[in-house]
Amino acid sequence: MPDTWLRVYPAPKVAGETIYSVIIRCVVCQLGLTTFLVLWTIIGVFIIQSFEGPQEEKIAKDFDKEQNQLVIDLATELRQITPLSPKWKQAIEKRIEEERRLTMLAVTRGARLNPGQFWDLPGTFLFAVYVMTALGFGAPVPYTVWGRTSALIYAILAVPTHIYLMVNASTCVVVNVDEYTQHLKAKLDDKTAKANSTFENTRDNPSHSRDSEFLKVSNEWKIRKGLRSILSVFCFGRCIPLATVVYYLLGLISFGVLRERTALESVMFPLEFTTTGGLERVESHVRILYGFYVEGAMCLLACALATLKRHSSAALADVTDSYRLFNTEKCEECPNNEERGKI
Structure with missing residues (x-):
């Protein structure tokens, strides 16, 4: 089944469409x-x-x-x-x-x-x-x-x-980020392969071993290879672990360090925004900012769950199959599991 989600904007109006249908499309997007x-x-x-x-x-x-x-x-x-x-x-x-x-x-x-x-x-x-x-x-x-x-x-x-x-927005974000990441990786891999081929051909040619062209191709090949490695590190886990750490550090700085809290209070800044932690004495604008921060954290959590659902690992699939955790609709047109998996 392909990934589906609500349209971000309502679909254009078609001929003969009733006003009731237009309202539904405008509201349910x-x-x-x-x-x-x-x-x-x-x-x-x-x-x-x-x-x-x-x-x-x-x-x-x-x-x-x-x-x-x-x-x-x-x-x-x-x-x-x-x-x-x-x-x-x-x-x-x-x-x-x-x-x-x-x-x-x-x-x-x-x-x-x-x-x-x-x-x-x-x-x-x-x-x-x-x-x-x-x-x-x-x-x-x-x-x-x-x-x-x-x-x-x-x-x-x-x-x-x-x-x-949140379910629809996170699915939309995850799918588009995956497509862009794959496109970026493919483009970078293509350029790296070309640079690698040129580098090998230039290195094997003794007449160009000391030329500036060889040095230029060699440097370009190293840069492409380094960019490929950096992209792999940053895209680990579809960037969710990195985004989580960065988002937490943003909250630590905004609601702890900038408000001149102690080191322990800064690390545990969510505890201050509770009734027992003294929430009634927190400044009004800080409460509003923290409300938006919580909403952003929930969006990040939704993206993490959507990523996990879309890219479940083979080990997780083996565990779910072993313990019969999920119900799967059987495909009557497929004679066996192998062909059904290919489809």
């Missing part, structure tokens, strides 16, 4: 799905933030107010007790227990012990990216009923649309 996903994400971000943002501010203000009231109550009670009396200890222990209970209750309702806010527009955008990519690593949880309902409705359409779009 990679550009149409991307537009729908972007608009759906913008709508979801604003709706979820409209519920969770005010609730987060209200919980934080109520928490501060109740803490201040506890301090006032403790000071009032201590003034009514004789100094150094045993009742001082009892009053302080009582207020400490009330503070612990109040803190636990406020945290369960979404309050933060440290100053900061997550449910602003950049934070909600990052939450939408976590939901859309089905990553969920360190993502916060909406606390209001309407916020959770909005997030669920957003996920019902965003998650399958994003997955389907």
Whole structure:
């Protein structure tokens, strides 16, 4: 079966085509799905933030107010007790227990012990990216009923649309990159073969062994051979391992080194973008950039899976055949497996 994927742009309109067919073609293509996903994400971000943002501010203000009231109550009670009396200890222990209970209750309702806010527009955008990519690593949880309902409705359409779009886009990218790589290799191999043939002929001719032509051909042959070796190294694994390392280093520099984090924090920069890692104190523009970074990482993962599916090795095929991991549709026209494999 040849590799197939959705068209990047909708196909041209044909004579007699209905407006309904035109709309379907425009929506169900990679550009149409991307537009729908972007608009759906913008709508979801604003709706979820409209519920969770005010609730987060209200919980934080109520928490501060109740803490201040506890301090006032403790000071009032201590003034009514004789100094150094045993009742001082009892009053302080009582207020400490009330503070612990109040803190636990406020945290369960979404309050933060440290100053900061997550449910602003950049934070909600990052939450939408976590939901859309089905990553969920360190993502916060909406606390209001309407916020959770909005997030669920957003996920019902965003998650399958994003997955389907990633599958088609990654297949399109992998196939085109493979074709370009093969074309580049073939072109380079052809030039290398010609340079090698010219080099051999020139070397075997004693009358040209010391000529400038021989040196020129020799240098060209060495350059072509070196380019062929470099291309083989960079194209190892269809460039996926190299792209993964480069992409991680880009995140390490952008979200660690440039933000003046320690060496360990820079290496483990994804941990900072979690609720327990202090995400509510991360700058708004950094949250937006990290959301796009996560989306790029998911695109890279989709390309890796598409490459693995398209170029599974013989060893992997042997393992799947040995343990009967896949179902294969049998070809009734082919008399045996060998001919079916050739087809």
